[in-house]
Amino acid sequence: IWDTRTGRKLRDIHAHSASASGCAFVSDSHFITCSKDHTVKLWSLTSDEALVTSVFDCALTCCASGPSGRLVVVGSISGRLYKATVTNNFSQFVS
Numbered sequence: 284i285w286d287t288r289t290g291r292k293l294r295d296i297h298a299h300s301a302s303a304s305g306c307a308f309v310s311d312s313h314f315i316t317c318s319k320d321h322t323v324k325l326w327s328l329t330s331d332e333a334l335v336t337s338v339f340d341c342a343l344t345c346c347a348s349g350p351s352g353r354l355v356v357v358g359s360i361s362g363r364l365y366k367a368t369v370t371n372n373f374s375q376f377v378s
Contacts, residue, residue: 284328296331298324305346307355309369315355317343323357325369339365 284293299318308314309325313334317323319342324333345358348369357365 294331296326298326298333301342304342304344305357307346307348309348309352309355313352313369315346315348315357317346317357319343319360323355337367 284296285291286293298316299320299322301318301320303316303318305317306314312328314326314328315323316326321339321342323337323339323343323346325335326333339357339359342360343357344360346355348355353368355367355369357367359365
């Protein structure tokens with residue numbers, strides 16, 4: 284985790300069992316990561332533990348959130364895009 288104002292590293296988070304391939308803020312206090320380990324995770328900036336983990340059937344290559352932070356899109360190595368809203372805790376990603 285880096286402080287975006289100072290550029291100073293605050294701490295390490297060991298988030299995934301393979302390379303992380305994307306990171307996006309979904310609010311001032313939460314962000315998501317995706318990885319080649321087939322997972323997307325929702326995090327709080329104040330914790331080193333993932334709040335929610337969703338598992339997919341292939342490696343994930345990118346993630347982004349919409350302007351409101353409620354819509355999240357994740358791309359996979361298979362070329363599919365999946366979307367979810369933060370309000371449903373990623374329980375249902377739709378391709």
